[in-house]
Amino acid sequence: MTYKGCLLAVKDIVASKYFYEKVLHQNAVMDIGVHVAFEGFSLQQGYAELVEVAVNSVKERSHNFQLYFEVEDLDKVYAEMKSISDLHWLHEIREYPWGQRDIRVYDPDNHIVEIAEDMNTVINRFLNQGMSLEEIAKRTMFPLEVVKQCASCF
Numbered sequence: 001m002t003y004k005g006c007l008l009a010v011k012d013i014v015a016s017k018y019f020y021e022k023v024l025h026q027n028a029v030m031d032i033g034v035h036v037a038f039e040g041f042s043l044q045q046g047y048a049e050l051v052e053v054a055v056n057s058v059k060e061r062s063h064n065f066q067l068y069f070e071v072e073d074l075d076k077v078y079a080e081m082k083s084i085s086d087l088h089w090l091h092e093i094r095e096y097p098w099g100q101r102d103i104r105v106y107d108p109d110n111h112i113v114e115i116a117e118d119m120n121t122v123i124n125r126f127l128n129q130g131m132s133l134e135e136i137a138k139r140t141m142f143p144l145e146v147v148k149q150c151a152s153c154f
Contacts, residue, residue: 009047066112
């Protein structure tokens with residue numbers, strides 16, 4: 001068995017495709033109209049009918065699933081996304097105890113989309129702040145060897 005990704009049920013494939021391509025800069029690898037595949041996930045319009053379940057059983061804002069993306073420059077992405085007037089935010093920039101920062105928005109069908117700093121960026125930020133490798137390992141909860149490996153890339 002090979003995992004191939006997840007599929008999001010969407011109401012309007014055009015609006016959803018626009019969001020993922022233009023707002024999140026994802027590239028469609030296959031587009032057959034009501035089904036659009038990106039790297040790691042797909043969108044499907046008419047999902048309930050396709051799998052023969054009640055249309056009203058497809059829930060919005062269930063808050064039990066999210067798509068997760070990582071970026072090197074969260075501030076740049078945040079500024080770009082703040083310029084989009086009709087974007088619905090779950091929360092703006094937030095920093096977690098391990099040092100990673102993220103934002104969360106809703107896509108056109110109210111699926112949660114998280115965009116977070118990649119952990120190499122977090123480790124680099126901590127190095128630039130003068131933290132020792134041991135302090136970074138403790139803060140990020142990463143093994144010291146992983147922190148050393150990440151630090152050697154900068």
